[in-house]
Amino acid sequence: MVALEAIVYDPGSLEAWLLKAGLRGTAVDDLLTSFCRRLEADGFALTRMHVSLAALHPLIRARSFTWQRDRAEIGNEEMPHRTPQDETQAWRESPFRYMLSNDVRCLYRRLAGPQAQLDFPVLHEFAAQGATDWLAHSFGFGWSLEHLPMTPGMAEIGMICSMTTDRPNGFYEAEKQRLAALLPLFALAIKAAVQMATTRDVMAAYLGKDAARHVLSGDIRRGMAHRIEAAILYADLRGFTALADRLAIEPLVETLNAYFDCLGPAIAAGGGQVLKFLGDGLLASFQPEAEAPIDAARFCQAALRAAKAGLAAVERLNAERAAQGLDCLQLDIALHLGDLMYGNVGTADRLDFTLIGPAVNEAARIENLCGVLERSLLASDSFALAAGPQSGLASLGRHALRGVAEPREIFGL
DSSP: OOOHHHHHSOTTSHHHHHHHHHHHTOOHHHHHHHHHHHHHHTTOOEEEEEEEEEOOOSSEEEEEEEEETTOSSOEEEEEEOOOGGGOOHHHHTOHHHHHHHTTOOEEEEEOSSTTOOOOSHHHHHHHHTTOOEEEEEEEEEEEEOTTOOOSTTOOEEEEEEEEEEOOTTOSOHHHHHHHHHHHHHHHHHHHHHHHHHHHHHHHHHHHOHHHHHHHHTTOOSTTOEEEEEEEEEEEEEETHHHHHHHSOHHHHHHHHHHHHHHHHHHHHHTTOEEEEEETTEEEEEEOOSSSOOOOHHHHHHHHHHHHHHHHHHHHHHHHHHHHTTOOOOEEEEEEEEEEEEEEEEESSSOEEEEEESHHHHHHHHHHHHHHHHTOSEEEEHHHHHHHOGGGOOEEEEEEOOTTOSSOEEEEEO
8 A cells, every 4th residue: 555644745756746647637658658767767677668558439449558768759559449259369368368357467477587487478579678577467447348348357447557677687576566556556647647538539439529529628508509600411321211121130230330431431531520320311510620710612512522422432332232132222411501509409417419400400301302303412502602613513403391481492413
């Protein structure tokens, strides 16, 4: 245990520095670098420290950070999600996997001399690089693995770290005891550093990056909204309802995700954000992140490029599915430019941060015309005007939109 007096009455101690760094939310790179340099100043002959952190992220399983004495910068790596069957050979033979699978909180290995225990391949690599001792500790962050297909035997995820030294006699016993006292505080500071980033990742995955930024900045009260002008992309899969009546739920979800994967990356690449998925459709916007006037031409052109790229990706996907004898769907897209409210709507304790206003409804009504006009992409007159003549959008005449008082001029490719 760390003595309370050492933290409270010795502001220059490493323990006190770790507490302050954790409270400040010091970035992981800076935290790791400073921690290792301070250990060096205390006499530790540290050559390398590696930290792996679990990530609650839809694409990333874990992030790792590596400090090395002879390198100026921290090494960073991201590991994608894998099922246990897809684990790499290096991970299967890793001491970290052994520790996590068997709930081993501390593992020490001598790497040099007659007592060397090189029972994991990576330890041979460290020994060949001149390391004499290897020490690892793991810490759970209280994050459950109930629905995450990770390593069998793991109860929770958090942080695992390892250190090496090249001192001939390895780590002193007193140093190992000192690390055992310091590393829980280091893990707590690391958890504080990644907590907001984890929250931001999760919220961005469910709300969109810009909406998450607003919410995490305190824009969380019902009725708080900002008037903006935005380019809207409203998309829907034609034929999905009929397919849902005859397809089992698992392949149906896989099909839906495959088609969303055609459009989602194109929207992100164009600077837009998907605000919500609406069953077999989605609503996306192209708008400035800061409180600044919209560059209507630029945002409409970006939305149009995203729509074209999404439709081209769907065409390629349908060719692949047809070759496999699978059902094919048509993607319909409506583009609109209008004034909206961007903010919180919902009940007192359950809110959605999204676009609100007649323009969203008009975009949905325009999308309904895709089947009638036999077009996969339609746009409003306000959108076509802002996108400019180079957009290639041509008038298809005026059409009545359900719930809209006057017919609207509709444009298509």
